[in-house]
Every structure is written in structure tokens, then in C-alpha cells.
Amino acid sequence: MTTIKDIAKAAGVSVTTVSRALNGYSDVSEKTRKKIMDIAKQLNYSPNTLARSLVMNKSKTIGLLVSGMTRSAVKDNFTFEVMTGVNDYIAKTDYDVILFNTNSTKQREKTYSQLCRERRVDGVILQGIKTDDPYLTEVVESDIPCVLIDIPIQSDRVGYVTTDNVHGAKKAVQHLLELGHRHIAMMNGHDYAFVSKQRLQGFYEAMEEANVPIQKEWIVNGDFSEEMAEARAYELFMKHQHITAIFCASDLMALGVMKALKQLGLRVPEDVSVVGYDDILLASYVSPALTTVAQNKFQMGYEAASMLIDMLEGNEAKVVTLRTQLVVRESTAEVKKG
Amino acid sequence: MTTIKDIAKAAGVSVTTVSRALNGYSDVSEKTRKKIMDIAKQLNYSPNTLARSLVMNKSKTIGLLVSGMTRSAVKDNFTFEVMTGVNDYIAKTDYDVILFNTNSTKQREKTYSQLCRERRVDGVILQGIKTDDPYLTEVVESDIPCVLIDIPIQSDRVGYVTTDNVHGAKKAVQHLLELGHRHIAMMNGHDYAFVSKQRLQGFYEAMEEANVPIQKEWIVNGDFSEEMAEARAYELFMKHQHITAIFCASDLMALGVMKALKQLGLRVPEDVSVVGYDDILLASYVSPALTTVAQNKFQMGYEAASMLIDMLEGNEAKVVTLRTQLVVRESTAEVKKG
DNA sequence: TAGTTTTTCCAAAACGTTTCGGATTTTGCG
DNA sequence: CGCAAAATCCGAAACGTTTTGGAAAAACTA
Secondary structure, X not given: OOOHHHHHHHHOOOHHHHHHHHXXXXXXXXXXXXXXXXXXXXXXXXXXXXXXXXXXXXXXXEEEEEOOOOHHHHHOOHHHHHHHHHHHHHOXXXXXXXXXXXXOHHHHHXXXXXXXXXXXXXXXXXXXXXXXXXXXXXXXXXXXXXXXXXXXXXXXXXXXXXXXXXXXXXXXXXXXXXXXXXXXXXXEOOOOOHHHHHHHHHHHHHXXXXXXXXXXHHEEEOOOOHHHHHHHHHHHHHHOOOOOEEEEOOHHHHHHHHHHHHHOOOOOOOOOXXXXXXXXXXXXXXXXXXXXXXXXXXXXXXXXXXXXXXHHOOOOOOEEEEOOEEEOOOOOOOOOOO | OOOHHHXXXXXXXXXXXXXXXXXXXXXXXXXXXXXXXXXXXXXXXXXXXXXXXXXXXXXOEEEEEEOOOOHHHHHOOHHHHHHHHHHHHHOOOOOEEEEEEOOOHHHHHOOHXXXXXXXXXXXEEXXXXXXXXXXXXXXXXXXXXXXXXXXXXXXXXXXXXEEOXXXXXXXXXXXXXXXXXXXXXXXXXXXXXXXXXXXXXXXXXXXXXXXXXXXXXXXXXOOOOHHHHHHHHHHHHHHOOOOOEEEEOOHHHXXXXXXXXXXXXXXXXXXXXXXXXXXXXXXXXXXXXXXXXXXXXXXXXXXXXXXHXXXXXXXXXXXXXXXXXXXXXXXXXXXXXX
């Protein structure tokens, strides 16, 4: 592999000059620059980023730390779309992204900052991490620039991008209320997700503003899992036959809920209205098509990457909140009379 | 950031000894090893992989070069599942994966080997690349270990993993033949994909073995795109009303075909049987559910990663061919009598 | 005890870059 | 022409590791 030294020798100049020529410094004459460039091309030279990173103390690499890359999470395009957004922005810069994964054995062995420091990443994007994850406290303490997705933590080194979860959930529930529903349940995620808390708040706000009493036992956790949601929904609708509508904190759970309803012989939307959250790919393909709160996952990734690069260039950490949109499809209908 | 030198100073030994202690060499006494380990932990040391990679001439990094990370390709879980498989295997090793993307502006600027050499990746996995991609010739010429997905090129430095495309396609067509279909069309991908050629061959073999004449004008290319397939199918079924079944080289195209059929007032499977290829997530969710040839995309990625790491450890490049499986759902039925 | 082996340690070179400080050459100007 | 200024170049140090080839110390052996 040809190095800067080879070029220097071939061109009869010093390595300093080669380096400065290649990097476009002004203190090298056009003639020698041309010669160096030619030789570099001819020798098929490519710079060694390792060496460069070592001396410059920046790797031009960002870490992408996601949790949703498991075999079982394939139904959930969320992670992939976010990744695509990140990748899309990064592709336009001179950074590369290196993929870390939580929930691997590696995580147990290495701490967050170890991971990052070993690879000398310049910054990190974190997605899908739970609020009780040991990594999270490290993020705040660490001095590595970082942007979080859907986790509202901020400092001068960490920013985040999220969506207006409270408002999104509120719109969903208001939609059900407008359809005449008064017996509304909620399938939430789990206690270790900020979005769960926020969506629950949206649920409360909508109900309270409409003066509809809230039944606490109608609010259950499905752990953001299709299977868990199905089981919980089965119990729920078995016990409480008054419920005419349910708001789910994720589309995946909504699918589980619909399965449970089918098993119980309840029709969607005739007997029970279902609304989801996320607008995953499947939402528009299942039957009946799922009414849901759409969030632009691609853009979340894109904005996160954009913010991180901004931060690496000296700007300060920000907060970006994207709008959600209620997409009404076929899984919600007016409440039955009587 | 604490370095090996800091530890050496604190422990009153040389950097050599620290290095050898940390890396488990035998020529350092247990007493000093213990002392060094303690100090390392206390100083919160993590090794600088950049420096290590530089001197060891290996980065413990593999490149993952995929093409399907675009905003529009989100429907196609193929890429994501392959990536998940790769990630899953790599997570068990001490390698990390760095994400490159083709079809970016970067590709036009940098050649394949430039990309790889700059980041000094130890090996590469390539997915979704066309046969006329300039990168491909480079792969063969380059001396970087590499495993290709669905591209049958092999040398001592490059292996590949694929599925039995000929046989898979054959099974799909035989399924149609067994249902009594004789007027069978095919929606192929494009001429720059090996799988297209192989699936076409499977189509031919099945038809010829059954002594069913092949209508060349019933074989069209949909470019692996839903929209393109829809347009082509519209023309096709408009012109040739004899066709009772169509085999599609991808599920995404099958979706497009089904849209076209709907537009034309043709029912699936009553009027026309449709079979796809891939078994993407949507296949089982669309209505009617798609009969298709399933390939284990996760495993493809997993095997690819496994082979690459094997190669990096001195073993030679291999060829892995995974089995496919015909999944009969609702989009195929017996041909209408009369 | 003296010699030999084994154990434990270390100095220095190397990896491929960037950059600091200064040296050399060329140019401009009166 | 002579001198100052500008343009062009370079040596050497630095980044944080690993590794080579021995040296020093400790342990064993006869």
C-alpha cells in the first residue's frame, strides 16, 4: 500500500510538502502540487485515515447505537427508517458511521464510553434505549457529543430529536372522542420509555378536556410487543366489555390488539375502534387498515445526524421536535348506538 | 484521555510492560500485572484502536456496503434483514461494522478500493449491487477479503452466499403448473441482476419439463420496482388476455402486479394467480396474502458475516447456497375451467 | 559456588499521518 | 544591485500503540 512517503520519494520532495499539497495548503507551488497529485494518482494512493485520525485526534466517524436490530424486530421498520435517515445525511458529509448494537453481549462487557472511546468516534446517535439503561447515565456524564432519539435529555454536549408525543396522542384520543367513544382504553408501552409517559399524558389531557372519566384499570402495558399486547388485550376485553375503543402507543401493539379482538369475536371497527402510533409500514397493509399517528422516522434520523454534525462543527446541542400527523384509515368508526 | 504511557508512569514500569500486561502476555509477573490492571481501571483507561490498528495493520472493522438504504426502499425489508443478520454475527466477535452506502454521491467520487483502504477495513460484505456496477470489477481485482450476497463471483479472496434461485423459481412455476395453469407470464427484475437470470432459468426449466410452450412476449422486466411492475403488468394483461398466472421475481413487483390487476378488474386468484419471490414482511399481510418463494434473508447476512470472519482468520473463501421454500398463501388457485 | 536456565522487564523502532518552527529560495521594489 | 518580503519548502516531533531483540534479575542445577 503506497504511503505519503513513497510519493515524497518519487517526487523528490519531503513528506511535509506532500501532505500539504494533498490537503490543499497554499504554501506549495502549483508546479510541485501538480507533480505530487499526478504521482499520487499514478501510485493509486489513498490516505490512511487511521494515521490521520490518530494525529488529528478526530476520526470523522460517528457511532450509531440502536437497539432494534434483532431478528424479532423486523416487523418494526422504525429502526431501519431512522437508520436510513441518518445514513442519508451522513452520506453527504465526509463522515462515516459505525454501527454499535446494544442488547448484545458486548454491552455487558463494555461501557458506553469505552465503546465510543476505543473507536474514537467523534459523536454518537442513540436510538431505542430504555430510560433505565446504564448507558443513559453514561451519556450525560461523558463528554462525547451525542444526540438522542426520543429521549428528552439535554446538556451542552447532548441534544435530542423527538416528536410531539403528547399532542400526537391527544389528537388520536380526540379522534376517538369525536366519533362518540366514551369507553376508551389505552395500551401503553412500558415505564422505561419517555414516549410512553408522554403519550399517556396526551391520553389524559384529551379525556379530561372532554370530561370523560378515566378508568385506570383500562390502561395496561404491552411492552411495545405484539405478543404481549395481544395477551394483555385479551384479558382486558374479556373483563371489560364496555370498552368501545382503544388507543395503542405503537402500531405493533395495535396489531396484537387486533389479533386478540379477532379471537374474541369482536369486529374492528364495528365493535371496537383501534388507533395505533408510529405509522409503520404494515399499518396501511393490514386489514382493516390502521388509523394511526404518523411520525416521520426517516426525518428523525436525518435531523439527528444533521444536529450531530452541527455540534461537531462547534454549534451547540439543540432540541428538535417534529410534528406528528393523525392518519385516519379503517380501524376507527363511530361508536355503536345503544 | 489516559494512555498506556500514563499507566506506565503510574506503575513505574515501561510502556512495553503495560502493553504486554494488558494483552495477556506471559512474560510479566502476576504481581506487576495486577498492579497495572488496577491502575488501568482506576485511570479509566481504554485502548486507542486507531493507534493499535495502525501498527498492527488490521482494523478489526468490516465494511458493510448495501444499496437498499434509501428512503424509497423502506418497503423492502430485504436489506434490513440482511443487515440484522450481519450485525448479529459480528456482535459476537471483536469486530465492528462500518456502514458504507453505494448510490450516494460518495460512490461517484471514490472507488470501491479507495473507500475500503482509507478506512482500512479488514473485509467487506456487499449486498444489492448490480452486475454492471463499476464496484464489482474492483472487488475482484482488489485484494481485500470480501463476501458477496447474491452475486456468484468467486476467487481466493471473494466468496458469496446466495439461495438456490433456479430451484426456487422452478418450484414456484411448478406450483402454478400443478394448479393447471398453462398460460404463465413472468415479471422479471432487470438484466443486471444474477438472480434475475437464475430465476428466469428456473422458469424455463419448469415450463420445458412440463412441455408448456413459452411465450417470450409474456416475459417482461419490472426493474424490481413496484411502480414499474405495475405499469408493465398493466400493458401485459391488457394485451394478452389469455394469461392466467404470473410469476414475479420479487414480492415488491408482485404487489405492483396485483395493483395493476385490480385496476383491470381482474381478481386474484380467481382470474389470475400471482406468485412472488423473497417473502418480504408485506407478503403475508397484503390481501390476498401472497404465495411466494421464501428466502431466509437474516441467515444470508449471518452466513455472509460468518464466512468473512472465517476468511479473515485464514480460511478460504467459500460458496454458501441456502435453501428456499415455497410458501403457498392465497394469491394462487386452480385455473378456471373453460 | 559457579554456571545455566528461566523469568521478568525494557529501549527503541515502527505504523502513516499532521504540524510547528524555521530555512531556503524567489520575487518585488527602490 | 541590494535588501525586504513573500513564496516555497523541509526536519523533526508528535499521536498511542505493538513488537523485536536483548538485558537484568531470579531461580535452578550440579
